[in-house]
Amino acid sequence: MNDIKADVAVIGAGTAGMAAFRAARLAGTSAVLIEGGELGTTCARVGCMPSKLLLATANGLHDAHSLAARGIEGTHALEADYAHVLDYVRRERDDFVKGVIDEVRSLPGGMLLRGEARFEAPTRLRIGGDTRVEAKSVVIATGAAPKVPDELKIFGDKLITSDDLFELHTLPKRIAVFGAGPIALELGQALARLDVEVFVFGKGGSVAGLKDTPVRDALAAALADEFYFDPDAKFEAMSLDDGQPTLRFTSPDGEAHVERFDLVLAATGRAPNLKPLALENAGIELNDKGVPLFDETTMQCGNSAIFIAGDCDGTRPWLHDAADEGKLAGDNAARFPDVRPVKRKVPFSLVFCEPQVVIVGASYDDLDKQMTVTGEVSFENQGRSRVMRQNRGLLHVYADAKTGKLRGAQGCGPAMEHLGHLLAWALQLELTLDEALKLPFYHPVVEEGLRSALKDADRKCYEERAETPPALPSAAGC
The missing domain is CATH 3.50.50.60 (FAD/NAD(P)-binding domain)
Incomplete structure (x- = not known):
């Protein structure tokens, strides 16, 4: 048996695991990275990147087919060569994956352990059949896999x-x-x-x-x-x-x-990849789905020396959160038992279909509807959206009815990947509607649609307070 001692053992070399491993090393601890599957993150191999490559190709063909309405003829004859499309997606995908794999393979000898990990005790792991790791703390970052009913x-x-x-x-x-x-x-x-x-x-x-x-x-x-x-x-x-x-x-x-x-x-x-870990030996409490209970401000499982990060924790299945959680888990695993909480970023997710989808801030189900105003904009007649022939969708912005403080938003429409960031930043900065509306909006841009939703919510706030809203400048044609 090959026995290894380390300060921090990180299980999983995906986005969260790599972030945890980097953070633990940066803190000056000895750390090992354990991976039993293919190298390369879910995002790069089978998630964000290949799906966006396929979408970009498909959207290009779709947009070309739509040019006749603008007076450009002949594009209806364009068609996809499926073999070439898929080959292109794989080649570009493989380039993204290569960057991730190169980073892992560049680690000094002994830091990367290949094999499936399982707990023998809270901080003791068996890797494959011939390696045992004794660590002071452990980070679980094993990702998730597709669910098949x-x-x-x-x-x-x-x-x-x-x-x-x-x-x-x-x-x-x-x-x-x-x-x-x-x-x-x-x-x-x-x-x-x-x-x-x-x-x-x-x-x-x-x-x-x-x-x-x-x-x-x-x-x-x-x-x-x-x-x-x-x-x-x-x-x-x-x-x-x-x-x-x-x-x-x-x-x-x-x-x-x-x-x-x-x-x-x-x-x-997708469902968390946790079954091979033998969590019954880890000494931590699990929920009814077999996922460890943890504090999202520290990523610590109970009061144990075990931390969790990324898709395997079943909460925020997005790369930016996986990276944040990994860093937080790695930091706290390195300093255990002196664990320090942080304020998490505003929840923020996008879907890249068209119309694009944004969900940001407080969950709609958690809002106190009696104390919330909803600002609305339809994109059907929004100027820039019509110019781009992407005038489908609806955006709702939620704010506190008395204070005007932004609470969240849900919407579908053009450029939601950009409007969503503006909303997420405004929420993170705890802006009110009045404060957001004092910021500049160019013309003609899709962001004017966001301004319309903010103005609608602001007007409703003032109605709740029986006050008159201040006059705001507006551009013609928006």
Whole structure:
């Protein structure tokens, strides 16, 4: 048995794990990094980067097909060479992955341990069959993997996940996508815009995690203009008939369908990678899903020497949060037991379908509706959005009815990846509506739509206080 002693052992070499490992080393501790799977982060290999590469390609074709309305003819004849598209996505993806792998492989000898880790005791780990690590503290950063509902397994080798999609050498003619979250909507729309016939089936009516019903409905309507989309699908039967996935269902308009597909994509979310760890030996409390309970201001599991970070903690499944959590976990693992809490950044997520989706700040379900005003803007007649022919969507901004302090926002529309950042920064700085409206807004830009929502909320705040809002300058035509 190869016995190793370290101050900090980090399990997982993804975004969170690498951030934790760097932080622990920067603090001057001896640290080891343990990885039992493929090197390269989820984001680079099968997540953010390849999906955005596929989306960018699909959006380019879609935009070209839409040029006839502007007087540019002939682009309707453009088509995608699926083999070349997928080869391009893989080549670019592999370049992103290479950068991550190069960093890991450049570590001094003995710092990277290859093998699956499992707990023998709270700070003792077995790596594979021949290595044992005794550490003063441990960071769990094992990421997450696609969830595949049992009922879909009937489709056998015709069933794929988002991890498999980018390894295909061509695209199917028809595909059924299960899920209505970020992965399902981004990939479903990308495939539809590459002229694959796409059916997207959600469950329970949820769309992109939106809780604000008018915003959710606006997004669902926009997406349904491009492909079949039922956020609350009900099936009479699922089967594999003559090698083809076959679905029997009733559409929202009451029509009965029997549809056959070439492939089925399970995009129903991701689940923490925790089962191989033997957490029953770690001496920490788990929730009903088997995920360790932890303090998100320290990433510490109870009062133990175990910390957790990234997708495996089941809370904020976004890269920027994984990096933040990893650094925080690594810092506190290095200083254990002198653990120090930090104020976390404002919750902020995006979905890159079109219209894009933003969810930022307080959860809509947690808002005190009696003490909250909602500012609204529709993008249908917003000037710059119409110029770009991207005038679909709705943005709601929430603020305290008495103080005007911004609380959060949910929206779908053009340039939400940029408006979302402005909102996240304003929330992080704890701005009020009045303070936000004193900032400059150029013309003509999509940001003027954000200003309209802020002004609407501000007016409602003053109505609540029975006061008159101050006059604000406005640009013509917005």
